[in-house]
Amino acid sequence: MEPQELKTFSAEALANFQATSAVAPSSRYLIRAMLAPLPLARARTVVEFGPGTGAITRALLDALPRQATLYSFEISPRFRDYLRQKLADPRLVVISAGAECVGEELAARGVRQLDAAVSSLGLTFMLDRQRQAALGGLVQRLAPHGVFTQYQYLHGLLAYWQLNEGRIRRFTAARLLRQYFSTVAREVVLRNLPPALVFTCRR
Numbered sequence: 001m002e003p004q005e006l007k008t009f010s011a012e013a014l015a016n017f018q019a020t021s022a023v024a025p026s027s028r029y030l031i032r033a034m035l036a037p038l039p040l041a042r043a044r045t046v047v048e049f050g051p052g053t054g055a056i057t058r059a060l061l062d063a064l065p066r067q068a069t070l071y072s073f074e075i076s077p078r079f080r081d082y083l084r085q086k087l088a089d090p091r092l093v094v095i096s097a098g099a100e101c102v103g104e105e106l107a108a109r110g111v112r113q114l115d116a117a118v119s120s121l122g123l124t125f126m127l128d129r130q131r132q133a134a135l136g137g138l139v140q141r142l143a144p145h146g147v148f149t150q151y152q153y154l155h156g157l158l159a160y161w162q163l164n165e166g167r168i169r170r171f172t173a174a175r176l177l178r179q180y181f182s183t184v185a186r187e188v189v190l191r192n193l194p195p196a197l198v199f200t201c202r203r
């Protein structure tokens with residue numbers, strides 16, 4: 001990893017830890033686990049939520065065919081500028097908007113069907129309505145053969161009681177994902193800081 005990448009990631013994590021939700025970009029082990037289940041070799045349209053400094057984005061671009069388009073939704077202007085400067089690939093469209101806007105942003109670009117989607121969102125820290133808008137908008141467009149992967153750090157598995165929009169609720173990512181997908185498989189990845197769980201979801 002380039003020193004500038006770590007510097008950019010750390011600066012954003014310090015400035016806005018709730019949105020960044022991490023201390024370092026994903027390890028190659030986590031990236032591999034996130035990408036292995038996805039049908040990328042023949043994919044045309046793929047969505048990424050929360051590219052950060054592009055650890056997963058780069059691997060996606062390496063795996064995607066020449067005609068594919070990757071739409072990456074990023075709310076941080078610092079990460080957006082870094083990606084636009086460092087990942088100059090005509091297949092990459094960095095959308096400077098939250099994942100919760102996925103429905104309208106894809107509709108505006110005429111995107112009807114997704115072959116795959118990958119998310120690094122810190123679901124635990126998001127408002128319930130943001131999570132529902134992001135996953136709902138995505139699932140509506142995910143093709144029947146499409147696959148979605150999401151990671152969550154292992155410490156996030158401890159049930160979080162959180163005050164969310166005025167109510168105390170218990171949040172677990174697995175339960176949320178099961179509302180949208182008929183199968184949700186899990187894989188533990190220990191070689192990441194911190195260790196993580198990868199969810200592979202199919203409609």
Ligand SMILES: C[S@@+](CC[C@H](N)C(=O)[O-])C[C@H]1O[C@@H](n2cnc3c(N)ncnc32)[C@H](O)[C@@H]1O
Pocket residue numbers: 019020021022024025026049050051052053054055056073074075076079097098099100120121122130
């Ligand atoms: C844990 S970091 C992951 C960065 C990178 N994908 C990786 O794995 O190294 C989470 C990323 O999600 C972004 N993010 C947080 N909330 C978001 C939202 N509502 N929509 C889009 N991106 C968001 C953060 O700015 C950050 O880039």
